[in-house]
Amino acid sequence: MNIKLKIWRQPNAKSKGRFETYSLTDVSSDMSFLEMLDYLNNNLIREGKEPVAFEHDCREGICGSCGIYINGRAHGPQHRTTTCELRMREFKDGNTITVEPWRAAAFPVIKDLIVDRSPLDKIMQSGGFVTINAGAAQDANSILVNKKNADEAFDSASCIGCGACVAACKNSSAMLFIASKITHLAQFPQGQVETHQRVKAMVAKMDELGFGGCTNTRACEAECPKGISISNIAKLNREFFVAKLKE
């Protein structure tokens, strides 16, 4: 099929970006979205032009590297799908596709479609862990965990840190990301020990780093490729409330 692409081009963080339009012929519907961009880049390089920079690695929906805003939606039109898993069969011959980086004050553009998501790592550093050194653990089965809690922990911990929730949110809030972490660790006895410190530290860090607050628009949940549920945020709020009460 033939498509038109409107792609955000920005040489570096300091320069101003703008949209450029490209036409691509002979796009196969089996291609992944990123393979379509590979194809475009291959053409551009042969013409002596700068290829479009975009982030990717695993190309199977698990590393969280790829994050592109496609036709106004984080990771494009397909539900629960990362950009790398998206296939061109989701588009039609003759379509114009708008391709942009994540837009959020906390995620400045580095180049073209690549943004700086390191604030998510900084939030993790502020408390997204259980304090234990290697060698100090007891036998794994001495900590019993209800299967339901273990399954919930799994669901929350399947967050791949892609930042789509931030990109989709009109307030650029990282609440779903943090909530997934709080909920994950709160399911375990050893994780509960630090829950209150953790929730306060992580929320404070989020505010400090320029992410917005949560106003319950649920856009994050709708665009999260891993289906992280908004109920995680309710849990976070509960933990946060209790933590504040105990102060």
Next chain:
Amino acid sequence: MNKLNSKIPEGPLADKWTKHKASLKLINPANKAKLDVIVVGTGLAGSSSASTLGELGYNVKVFCYQDSPRRAHSVAAQGGINAAKNYKNDNDSVYRLFYDMIKGGDFRAREANVYRAAEVSNLVIDHYTALGVPFARDYGGTIDNRSFGGVQVSRTFYAKGQTGQQCLIGAYSALTRQIEAGTVTMYPRREMLDLVIVDGKARGIITRNLVTGEIERHSAHAVVLATGGYGTIYYLSTLALNSNASAAWKAHKKGALFANPSFVQIHPTSIPVMNSYQSKLTLMSESLRNDGRVWVPKQAKDPRKPNDIPEEERDYYLERRYPAFGNLVPRDVASRAAKERCDAGFGVGSTGLSVYLDFRDAIKKKGKKAIENSYGNLFDMYEKISGESPYETPMRIYPAGHYTMGGLWVDYNLMTTIPGLFAVGEANFSDHGANRLGASSLMQCSGDGYFILPYTITDYLADDIKTPRIQTTIPEFERTEKEVKERIDKLLGINGQETATSFHKRLGKIMWDYCGMVRNEEGLKKALVMIKELEEEFWKNLKVTGTGDELNQELEKAGRVADFFELSKLLCIDALNRKESCGAHFREESQTETGEAKRDDENFSFVAAWEYKGEGQEPELHKEELKFEFVKLAERSYK
């Protein structure tokens, strides 16, 4: 002179590590804080090493090329992580795990290392659980295990099909705690481009800041490489696209011997190539073979749809050839059998390069719901990619490059032949012989980083407590930095027509055709000629856009592909040299009458460790004889 001293401790197998640990030197906490350690890589091996060294009080600098340590390729592991807990009471033990790995590796690994990997496996599970890794559990709250990779016990810990993601989040969280505590400094978006040697010891690295292009110098008292495997040498593989061999290769060129480079595992069940732009082969977990039946039509190039082919016209070739193990034969055997059928013209799909993995009978027997519970997410993944539902149409699968057993040669202390340079995880060669068993890599990576390296590197550093911080202004850093810059300029200056990716694809095809699942002397020799020709063309006709002073993904790729050219020659040389078949290495000249791999223990029971002798020179082979004191060498039969 024999360069290889494996330093395997004397004594009974089960006591070696305990005795050895007791002999290792210690360093007091105040002195640890004066010692710098560089860790390159943040997968399970790198994250575990870095966080643990930080906890112990060393000054750690850790590097990765992704934007965040959490994205290292370990994140993609699906099936699970082994340990000898015997939670299922099925009479598992450290010894059995050890034996399965030694046998699975076709008796080409060191007994002592493998035993130790099995020994520390239980500690790994305890630690991950404490960190909050949500392993699957039973209703009573204890941890569940499953059988994986055709072994007879259930010793695999898993978190649905996401074991790598869930473990890496645990390992990464511990790493972030040390970053916050200030013991570890994280350098993301950095690519190590060379190793700096001072007075014969590894003392630092040169990196490129992938955002600004700046070339940076980093010094330390010791360097740890946890840079993963090089399966992307085939271009198409199950690995993350940016995985590469450069760090290990640079270390090799600086004096670290490279062991068994041609031992590459080809995984039998990946989604096949569908179009010429394909960039990646997605793995479909091995567990599918528990319920799926592998077949091809009995008639070559049968044009019918799979569901229209009647039972008696289907060839369930694994069940036919291996009645005892059937569809559950080990990876290398299943891969070769698929290739054999496709080469003989019985392959399916538009390319003829795939076979069916059919769930029809399992769905009939167990019900759709049960199959969905076990494999739902894999079926969805398959459908997203292929557009076909495995509930209705058989999956199509084909083998793909997956894991490199070969890697930097290390002694029992995980140190390479360069003093002060250590290698952990998939980057080293030590534990999987000629074939890796499922779920044993995550186990080895984590064991190396949490419970082995921290002890052995301390022993090495104990002699360095009086060495002040290494200055990066010394001539050795200057010289290495200059070499790195010259190479970047060279790549940028070619100004030809072809992209790095197109060269990578062509190189990958040569490697896949001649140094992949099946190898022979003629093909390997031909490949060597073809690689040299293509490499020459690369250095004449490569096109890299942009400059070195900016984020430049084409430049990154070009450097990696240039190293792949050099490494691929070593793979072929190693494969040529090993005139036996063992594990994943199948030499056509060495097979039984029924087409099975034929090992030659008399002549090839050694680790082939290669020394770099300079550009254009033949590498020199050093042999580490493998002594089997505790197990009896046996034929691997799955009939």
